Amino acid sequence: xxxxEQDPGPFNVPEGATVAFNCTYSNSASQSFFWYRQDCRxxxxxLMSVYSSGNEDGRFTAQLNRAxxxxxxxxxxxxxxxxxxxxxxxxxxxxxQLTFGSGTQLTVLP
Amino acid sequence: EPEVTQTxxxxxxxxxxxxxxxxxxISNHLYFYWYRxxxxxxxxxxxxxxxxxxxxxxxxxxxxxxxERPDGSNFTLKIRSTKLEDSAMYFCASSPVTGYEQxxxxxxxxxxx
Numbered sequence: 001x002x003x004x005e006q007d008p009g010p011f012n013v014p015e016g017a018t019v020a021f022n023c024t025y026s027n028s029a030s031q032s033f034f035w036y037r038q039d040c041r042x043x044x045x046x047l048m049s050v051y052s053s054g055n056e057d058g059r060f061t062a063q064l065n066r067a068x069x070x071x072x073x074x075x076x077x078x079x080x081x082x083x084x085x086x087x088x089x090x091x092x093x094x095x096x097q098l099t100f101g102s103g104t105q106l107t108v109l110p
Numbered sequence: 111e112p113e114v115t116q117t118x119x120x121x122x123x124x125x126x127x128x129x130x131x132x133x134x135x136i137s138n139h140l141y142f143y144w145y146r147x148x149x150x151x152x153x154x155x156x157x158x159x160x161x162x163x164x165x166x167x168x169x170x171x172x173x174x175x176x177x178e179r180p181d182g183s184n185f186t187l188k189i190r191s192t193k194l195e196d197s198a199m200y201f202c203a204s205s206p207v208t209g210y211e212q213x214x215x216x217x218x219x220x221x222x223x
Contacts, residue, residue: 034211043216087152087153094166095141096141097155097158098145098203101152
């Protein structure tokens, strides 16, 4: 049973493009959501938390829709350094363990 | 900026051997976790640890696995008798009491031959 689903991509976009990633989750008990990025063979790095009110951090905007159980990430003015796998992640349970999606691969082309 | 550290970065072991993976969480964090990622697959939760005891564990975390916080800084994962399918990246993570964000260490690549 997949609890967090993402489009695996790959997304290949030119530098400066705007790209959007979507994610759905099935566990309505999930308490918090995050976007992490993972470079090849490296650890997941926290990109941002996701709130129902929407939140922005520079070129990145994240949105959570609890009614639709849907999470999004928008990257504006993409840079070569944005190339990575973006992981949609939910937190649930008393121990707040994370459930990861399979990731969406992004390549920003010069 | 404080970070989670892990040692070794790469461990090669023979099937049936015991391995201990070590982690030093961020110093003021109180929740500790182990995750694993088999090559090409997604990151999977193994176990969480809080207040000196396991608070949650997944189906993967069977009797071959154990965790320990032997002192005030280290957090270890022991695999008693490794199998070929234990080959994976093992990530340690920690989280403060006040937030749900988890911060990951660089991982230990375990290769079982």
